[in-house]
Amino acid sequence: MTDDSDITDGSSVVDPVDGRTPPAVAVVDAQSPGNVGTIARAMKNFGFEELLLVDPPELDPEGEAYGFAGHAREDVLPNADEIGFDHLVENYHTIGCTAVTNEDDRSHTRFPYSTPAELADRLPTVEAPTALVFGRERVGLTNEELARIDEICSIPANADYPVLNLGQAATITLYELRNLALGDATQLPDLERVRAPEPTIDRVYDQWADLLAEINHPEEKREKTMRMLRRVFGRADLTEREANTLLGLLRRATERPAEK
Structure with a gap:
């Protein structure tokens, strides 16, 4: 770790998505090295890199913090900066995380507040280095x-x-704010890119219509049944593999009576 003499302007790695710096994560007076490691791991999971520690516990490279940090032991944790609280509030736009809020606006110490999801929408408009505290x-x-x-x-x-728990609170908050650090660069695929093309979906509907006719489903009910099936599969966002599997099953179901 470095001390606050090495930090001058709250700068960090710039987010390649929109040119903004993702928020730093500051931990004040943590008592458990394991919680610091857990927070570092959550930062690694969700793309945050700048860890600021105010009055931290001893972080032994062979101890609990590094043991809990996972792959963050390689960069986030050893690159953490030890700073004073004065330096933190003077150089960053700070967001204090608390479980206890005032119930009305008669006191402004813990009220008003934002949820992490609300912060995700608003923080990109803040023109200053930010820190979650x-x-x-x-x-x-x-x-x-x-x-x-x-x-x-x-x-x-x-x-x-x-x-x-401190580690849980940080993990939930960083998850909600992950787009500030990762943008669209997440592990999960874009559902729109794997959704079956419309001609394939239409073939599924045609096959269902054939099956309804084959089993003598009442003709006056077929239009309503097909509308129901369109709603079901419309919500399902079938992948191409799923649609082709359904086509195969429906085709076999349609052809089976003819084999008898």
Whole structure:
């Protein structure tokens, strides 16, 4: 880790998608090295790279933090910067994450707040280096710290037990904000690209119509039945492989009576 003397402007790796810098992740006074490692791993999962540590625990390369970090032990964790809280709030647009919010606008320490999903839509408009700030395992961020932070984020949860583990809270938040770091570069394929072409889907419908006729489905009900099938398969977004498999099954079902 480096200290805050090596950090001057809150800069980080620029997001190749839109030229913006993804938010940094700051952890204030964490007590468990394992939680720091868990957060580093979540950052690696969702494309975040800049980890800022305020009063961190000892992070032994042979210890719990690196053990929990997964592949983040290779870059995110060893490249983490140790900084002071003053430096954090002076050089970043800060978003403090808390489970406890005020119920109305009579106090502005923990209210108003945004959910992580709302932040995902709004943060791209912030023209400043940003940092998501997570607090201690037991008490989170203090009111004094939150009073110096620019805005508040809270995860919707069960009102009877809204407090999440530090690592869990960070993972959920980073997941919701992943597009700020990854853009469209995720592991999952684009469903629009694998959806069966319309001519193939039309053949599925034609085969269904043939099957309804073959089994003597009441003629006055066929139009309604076909409309229902179109709605079902329209919601399903069949892949080409799925559509071809259905075509084969329907064809065999249609031809089977003729074989007897």
